[in-house]
Amino acid sequence: MGHDGVVETFATYLREHGLPVTAQRLAIAHVLLGSERHLSADDVASELARAHSRIGLATVYRTIELLVKSGLLVERDFGEGFRRFEPARDIPHHEHLLCTVCGTVHEFRDERLERMTTLVAEANGFARQRHLLVIYGVCADCQRAAPIRRSPLTRP
Secondary structure: HHHHHHHHHHHHHHHHOOOOOOOHHHHHHHHHOOOOOEEEEHHHHHHHHHHOOOOOOHHHHHHHHHHHOOEEEHHHEOOOEEEEEEEEEOOOOOOOEEEEOOOEEEEEEEHHHHHHHHHHHHHHHOOOOOOEEEEEEOHHHHHHHHOOOOOOOOOO
C-alpha cells in the first residue's frame, strides 16, 4: 500500500472510531507514515513547523497515540529519554543500529540472529515470543567526520 493509501487507512480508522478527521491529524500522519526515519514527536513538530504548519506538540502526541493504536505506527524506545516511531510496514522483524553521535537509526535483518535468539531461549527453557536488539555505536558518516580516538590498548 502506498503512502497516501496508508494515510487514508488512518482516516478510515478515525471515522470508524467516531473521531474527527482533521487536517492536523492527517498532516501528522503524512509526516510519520511517509518517513524512512525513526522520528520523535519533536522531530514531527519540527518538520511541520518547517512546512509552516501551526500544530502544537500536544496534538502531535495525541495523534501519535492514535496512530499506534490503529496499528499503523510502531513505537521504539532506544533508551534515549524519548520515544521514536516508525511506520508499521509489511517487512519481517528487524533490528536497529543507533548512532550515538548523530542519532541516525539504521535497520537490519540477519537470519542468523533470528535463529540464535531461538536457540538461546530454548537452551534456557524459554519459549521465545519476541526480542529487541539495538546496537549502539558510531555510524560511518560520523566516523569519517571525526575519527574515533583509539586507546593505546584498543586494536585498530
